[in-house]
């Protein structure tokens with residue numbers, strides 16, 4: 001018999017966490033015939049339950065999966081409206097928006113960053129920064145958000161963009177997160193370029209110019225499209241026509257998020 005004494009039902013799973021190793025460490029305790037005694041000691045009453053250990057193990061497995069941050073990747077060509085739609089999703093559905101590009105620009109601007117020059121060189125030329133840098137920035141931002149706000153649902157905007165990104169993320173993060181789906185904004189090069197050039201009149205971005213945009217599109221076609229195909233093969237992609245105005249596009253986005261539990 002395993003005794004688990006807990007102040008309340010809600011804290012029981014946390015108790016289970018600390019007991020998990022000792023429970024599964026002994027083979028006979030994984031048999032469903034072996035019972036664990038759950039004792040809730042929260043006043044005013046004292047509730048005692050006998051629960052098969054196998055059920056506790058399943059509950060704990062569910063708890064572990066529930067407690068993994070949920071991630072939606074947001075992909076599409078430069079200027080397709082990823083950032084614009086992410087802001088709307090944040091307001092309506094309570095996700096935290098993490099733009100890989102914004103995190104890289106922030107790191108580039110950070111005084112003393114050893115990666116500043118390398119990041120700027122890549123951004124200006126529309127190339128992809130090595131995944132070790134981007135993945136570390138993303139993981140750090142996820143942890144900080146979780147700690148500060150408790151929110152563990154993330155829109156990761158503009159990542160993964162190439163094979164190096166995909167491999168690096170898979171190796172380091174795939175066991176730590178629950179991948180919900182990939183939102184893919186489809187929009188023509190001409191329309192996206194027009195949007196970015198217009199944005200360039202005020203954005204101050206070193207890559208919102210015709211020369212950089214040509215390079216960014218080449219990278220998108222040569223590298224990122226393959227990543228979207230990879231997720232399509234896994235039936236993870238939700239494709240959206242992003243050529244309409246932002247509110248119309250959001251109607252389509254909303255329908256996708258509304259069908260998530």
Ligand SMILES: Nc1ncnc2c1ncn2[C@@H]1O[C@H](COP(=O)(O)OP(=O)(O)OP(=O)(O)O)[C@@H](O)[C@H]1O
Pocket residue numbers: 076077078079080081082083084085101158195196198199242243244245246247249
């Ligand atoms: N549906 C839309 N119709 C017209 N303009 C849009 C639409 N969505 C976004 N924009 C404008 O286009 C520009 C690019 O949008 P946004 O920054 O959201 O795209 P993005 O995909 O995040 O771009 P990037 O990958 O280059 O960061 C912005 O100036 C934005 O206001």
Ligand SMILES: O=c1ccn([C@@H]2O[C@H](COP(=O)(O)O)[C@@H](O)[C@H]2O)c(=O)[nH]1
Pocket residue numbers: 078099100101102104122123124125126127128129130134157158159160161165207216
């Ligand atoms: O995962 C990423 C994301 C971005 N970059 C670099 O930043 C620029 C700008 O990205 P936006 O998403 O348009 O803000 C992009 O062209 C890359 O150079 C990256 O390397 N890795």
